[in-house]
Amino acid sequence: MEVVRLVEVSKRFGRREILRGVDLRVEAGELLALVGANGSGKSTVLKLMVGLSRPTSGTVRRTAQVVSYVPDVFTSHDRLSASAYLRHLGRIRGLSSGAARERSSVLLERLALTGGADTPMRKLSKGNAQKVALAQALLTPPELLVLDEPWAGLDATAHETLRELLTETARAGAAVAFTEHSTETVRSTATRTCELHERALHESTSRENALPKNATPERALTEIVLAPGPELDWSGRPEVVEVRRNGNGTTLLVVTGQHDAVLLSALSQGCSVRQVNAQ
Numbered sequence: 001m002e003v004v005r006l007v008e009v010s011k012r013f014g015r016r017e018i019l020r021g022v023d024l025r026v027e028a029g030e031l032l033a034l035v036g037a038n039g040s041g042k043s044t045v046l047k048l049m050v051g052l053s054r055p056t057s058g059t060v061r062r063t064a065q066v067v068s069y070v071p072d073v074f075t076s077h078d079r080l081s082a083s084a085y086l087r088h089l090g091r092i093r094g095l096s097s098g099a100a101r102e103r104s105s106v107l108l109e110r111l112a113l114t115g116g117a118d119t120p121m122r123k124l125s126k127g128n129a130q131k132v133a134l135a136q137a138l139l140t141p142p143e144l145l146v147l148d149e150p151w152a153g154l155d156a157t158a159h160e161t162l163r164e165l166l167t168e169t170a171r172a173g174a175a176v177a178f179t180e181h182s183t184e185t186v187r188s189t190a191t192r193t194c195e196l197h198e199r200a201l202h203e204s205t206s207r208e209n210a211l212p213k214n215a216t217p218e219r220a221l222t223e224i225v226l227a228p229g230p231e232l233d234w235s236g237r238p239e240v241v242e243v244r245r246n247g248n249g250t251t252l253l254v255v256t257g258q259h260d261a262v263l264l265s266a267l268s269q270g271c272s273v274r275q276v277n278a279q
């Protein structure tokens, strides 16, 4: 399923033409790497994809309703702490306070934020600020996730975690597009690679981890079975896809990769978890 498409897109800054007649289609479940030399126009393509920039000619079609973007530089001069900032954003994106808090802490823990979740963000190091930028993009499940050099500044542990998070997000049905200079990182993460060269986009040869032809990306789900107990309202939780209740308790179908937050939420509100099954 097509999530975003650039059709015959050209982009000029003043008299300078950066892109000419670019066609690019990104589908659900794909991890697209955009590569090319410095100044070749990669960030420009990403900004066009998310709607932060408009083409000089051509069109950008976007079917995704939920779009997340991680810019190449995330400098926050904010006095807010990372946890307060993420909680606030989570609320704006429709999470309950509890869900926003849990999702933020799960993400910051996975990314191993070392600067302190309660430290004002302006005091965070570049790598730790980058972890907050990544967490904000993953607070709620995006349909289109666009990241500009997201590995820049990350330590080895977070480097691998980011690869896992992007893969989980694509498996949950999102289209993921990123720029990256390391060939090794592109090779281990991307399902498709496109190269920008002399204002045009070139599809690179097939990658070893390319999606099988005709594969429909699966929205990987995890089943959580809760024993009879408190009847919680899951309606504000976008990662909870289905709720089935019967005399034996409640079964939740949850987007895999985001089930930890749901489990935490259930446990902290007095539920007893009977089973967790990956589907």
Ligand SMILES: Nc1ncnc2c1ncn2[C@@H]1O[C@H](COP(=O)(O)OP(=O)(O)OP(=O)(O)O)[C@@H](O)[C@H]1O
Pocket (backbone or CB within 6 Å): 013, 018, 036, 037, 038, 039, 040, 041, 042, 043, 044, 045
């Ligand atoms: N807002 C702007 N105004 C004028 N020129 C711009 C603007 N944004 C980008 N450019 C120019 O467009 C060209 C492409 O920039 P872009 O940032 O897309 O390249 P890139 O491939 O992402 O580079 P890098 O690998 O260094 O991040 C550069 O020459 C840049 O100077």
